[in-house]
Amino acid sequence: GDSVTQMEGPVTLSEEAFLTINCTYTATGYPSLFWYVQYPGEGLQLLLKATKADDKGSNKGFEATYRKETTSFHLEKGSVQVSDSAVYFCALVSGNTPLVFGKGTRLSVIA
Amino acid sequence: DAGVTQSPTHLIKTRGQQVTLRCSPISGHKSVSWYQQVLGQGPQFIFQYYEKEERGRGNFPDRFSARQFPNYSSELNVNALLLGDSALYLCASSLMGPSNTEAFFGQGTRLTVV
Numbered sequence: 001g002d003s004v005t006q007m008e009g010p011v012t013l014s015e016e017a018f019l020t021i022n023c024t025y026t027a028t029g030y031p032s033l034f035w036y037v038q039y040p041g042e043g044l045q046l047l048l049k050a051t052k053a054d055d056k057g058s059n060k061g062f063e064a065t066y067r068k069e070t071t072s073f074h075l076e077k078g079s080v081q082v083s084d085s086a087v088y089f090c091a092l093v094s095g096n097t098p099l100v101f102g103k104g105t106r107l108s109v110i111a
Numbered sequence: 112d113a114g115v116t117q118s119p120t121h122l123i124k125t126r127g128q129q130v131t132l133r134c135s136p137i138s139g140h141k142s143v144s145w146y147q148q149v150l151g152q153g154p155q156f157i158f159q160y161y162e163k164e165e166r167g168r169g170n171f172p173d174r175f176s177a178r179q180f181p182n183y184s185s186e187l188n189v190n191a192l193l194l195g196d197s198a199l200y201l202c203a204s205s206l207m208g209p210s211n212t213e214a215f216f217g218q219g220t221r222l223t224v225v
Contacts, residue, residue, distance in 0.1 A: 004153075036216075043115075043201055044154070044216040089153050098144055098167055099203075099214060101153030 002027040006090050006102035013080055013109050021075040021105045023064075023090035031094035033057075033066050033073040038087045038104070047075075047088070080109045113138070115204050115217035123223045124192050132187045132220045136204030142166075143185040144214065145177060148199040160185055161207075189222075197224045 007022040025031065032051045036044040048057030053068035062077045073090060090102040116135045124130050136143050142161040146154035156169040160179035174190045183204075189196055199221050203214040 043117075043218040044203075046213075046215070091153075096167075098156040098159055098169070099146075099154070100156075103151075103153045 002031070002092060002094055002097060002100045004090050004092055004100055004102035006088075006105050008103075008105070009087075010106040010108055013107070015082055015109055015111050016079045017109075019075070019077040019080045019084075019107070021088055021090075021107070023073045023075065023102060025071050025073065025090070025092050027071075027092055027094045027100075029094050031092040033064070034091045034093070034099070035062070035064055035073070035075050036089040036091060036101075038089065040086070044089065080107070082109045082111050085109045115202055115215055117200075117202050117217035117220050119220060120218065121221045121223075123225060126192055126194060126224055128192050129188065129190045130192060130222060132189075132200050132202075132222070134185045134187070134202030134204075134217060136183050136185070136202075137215055140204040140206050140215075141183055142205045142207060143179055143183065144203045144205070145185070145187045146201040146203065147171070148201055148219070150198070154201055157187070192224045194224050197222060 003026045034049045035047040037047045048059040050057040050066035056065045064075045087104045087106045089104045091099045118133045144159040145157040148154040158177040159167040163179045177187045179185045199219040201219045202217045205214045
């Protein structure tokens, strides 16, 4: 079945450092790909998405490119802030299937 | 506009009891999905309802059931609670059917089974 694999955390960075969180997927067909963020004590918020190969999703300085050839959707940000500390989930949906999530990567940014 | 609202936010139940969780979708959204998020894991799909009909079910036992009402709100019921049912239960609403392309999540209900 469909699946998503994320790099394991936690990831700890200093403020203004460059962030990469790796995500690869396995899916039949042509999935849409998502990054969700979960701040402490809250639900999930959609951060960005891409619906076809080579699309780049971006929001709040974060970006990710849908790479069909490597089945990847890595999340990047050029300069992280303390307020970016959260858990990040990569997810996909394919056809009529529900969202399939990775296990999440906890990011801690220290001042 | 109100987002997805879930109630209660927290609750504590004893093993063997039954629990009902509630979700109100965003106005105009006709699809509601339920997910279970165990600590340290990603959300796992439980149910999806669209236009008051069940459109998908995840790999959960029959102790889990759900329904969607004419106003598109939804309830998730769990019978005979086990310690392992302790989790954050998330509701997501989307405008259209099962594709879930634009799913918006509520804050979740934190269930603790003791």
